[in-house]
Amino acid sequence: MIVAKRKPIDEIKEMLKPYQKILVLGCGSCVAICMAGGEKEAGLLATELAMAFELDKTPKQIDNLTILRQCDKEYIEEVKDKLKGYDAILSIACGVGVQYTAEALGGEKILLPGLNTTFLGATVEAGTWAERCRACGDCVLAEYGGVCPITMCSKSLMNGPCGGHEKGKCEVDRNRDCGWVLIYERLKKLNKLELLTAIHKPKNYGAVKRPDKIVHEAYQTPQITQIKEAK
Amino acid sequence: MEFEPKILAFCCQFCAYSAADLAGSMRLQYPPNVRIIRLLCTGKVDPLHLLKAFQEGWDGVFVAGCLEGECHFLQGNLHAKQWVNYVKKLLKEIKIEPERLEMFNMSAAMGTRFADTVREMTERVRKLGPSPLNSHRVTENTEK
Structure with a gap:
């Protein structure tokens, strides 16, 4: 899974300064498992930020909502209307979720990152995650x-x-x-x-084109071969 | 008028809650500033409960569970201790004194300890003054 870590609160506060109505958008998959961006963390961060801004005498409306995945359009579609009324959305998904939610919303909403995406890892024990793949x-x-x-x-x-x-x-x-x-x-x-x-050759770091894209064979644009043959 | 802190206590039913009951039976006097929420185990304490309590305006919050090693659910009180420490960190981040939150351990037979805990917490929070959120809200209301 993708492992992430919450950004320092001061950095988040600085990003949110210009906005009044803010939604903390959690993601219920990888980042929920690594306890950085799930439902509980969205609630905690929204509460903490609301208190912090109130103490700074600049109170803001900070709500929270969590969807199952921010990297799949279907889940973003479901809450599209709810997201409309906010000045900014603080996404606590991985970098993929932040970018993809912005894309799925037509690039018309300000999406801010609440987490730093760190690595692909495994849960080695409760509350501990470690990198396993690059x-x-x-x-x-x-x-x-x-x-x-x-x-x-x-x-x-x-x-x-x-x-x-x-x-x-x-x-x-x-x-x-x-x-x-x-x-x-x-x-x-x-x-x-x-x-x-065995002596291994230098690693081919060009194996992945960045940014890469994969299209499954079964989902490639269908070619209408039969008609062509008939002609 | 002297400031009277409002303190919220999350108490495990097997120990601190029974200890509070015992303190009552023993007719021990302790400050009336505390309100108790009974839990099946302090392991049930969610960091959101603790943080929300401060947002709701409580000046101090404490969690009281069984003595370490004697949790009826094995490690509930140890988890609670870790969550309390985590929430202390969150409070510190937003400049609320972490001392306003504390974890205590006691057995059901420690009525006196419960009364002492309430006394200690009340005195501690009284010294710290009203929660920064409350003092801010009070000034705002007076200005209006």
């Missing part, structure tokens, strides 16, 4: 026993380790596990240590 577009997990060197190694080394690890910890940050020690341990467990002898 979305590089050219997955190499098969060659490394299922531990990603791009993500888990601080230096994204394809051929490691670098020699800077100490007791399994990375030299870049001693609190962080060395990705290459993780790869070694996993391969040892899988009895596939021979994979370490």
Whole structure:
């Protein structure tokens, strides 16, 4: 899932200054799971902001609403009318949600980001999320026993380790596990240590065109071939 | 006239709520500033409840749960403690004194401790003065 973190309150307040009627729009998917932008967080942020502006003697109307996903038109369509009356919408979805809600609303509404989108990660324990994928577009997990060197190694080394690890910890940050020690341990467990002898070519960072777009084969513009053949 | 703080207490029914009951049976005197909301467990406390209480104008809020390690739902009181700390951080961010919110632990047999807790909280909030939100609202009304 996409993991995000709330922006500092002062930054959010500064963004909202020019507006009077504000809606905090939550997203009930990834950011709800990482407790940054779900229904509860939308309620908390709206309440906190309402109090903060009241204390600053510039009270504002701050409501909140959460939809299931801000990256799918259908869910935005459903609440389109409700969003009309607001001067600005503070979206607490990931960067995708903020941009896509603005697009789905025809670019006519001011959409502001309440979160900083940080990484693609997993819930490692309740309340803790950790990065697991860089979305590089050219997955190499098969060659490394299922531990990603791009993500888990601080230096994204394809051929490691670098020699800077100490007791399994990375030299870049001693609190962080060395990705290459993780790869070694996993391969040892899988009895596939021979994979370490391979020399890997430099990573193709051009595998993904940025910004990229994927169209499923079944959804490409249909070609009317039969009629052409008949002609 | 001396400022009388309004304090809201979220009390677990297995401990603090019973302790409040016991304080009554023991005829212990404590400040009448507190209003109690009974919960099945302090683990039920939602950060939104705590934040909304301040928005509604309460000068102080406390959560009172079982002694640590003795929660009837195993860790409800520990979760409550973490949420209280989180909401303290949110209050600090918007310049409301975090001391206005506190977590206490007691057993059902601690009627005296409940009375002491209410006394401690009342005194603490009295010293801090009315909630910044309240003082702001009062000035606004007087100006009108």
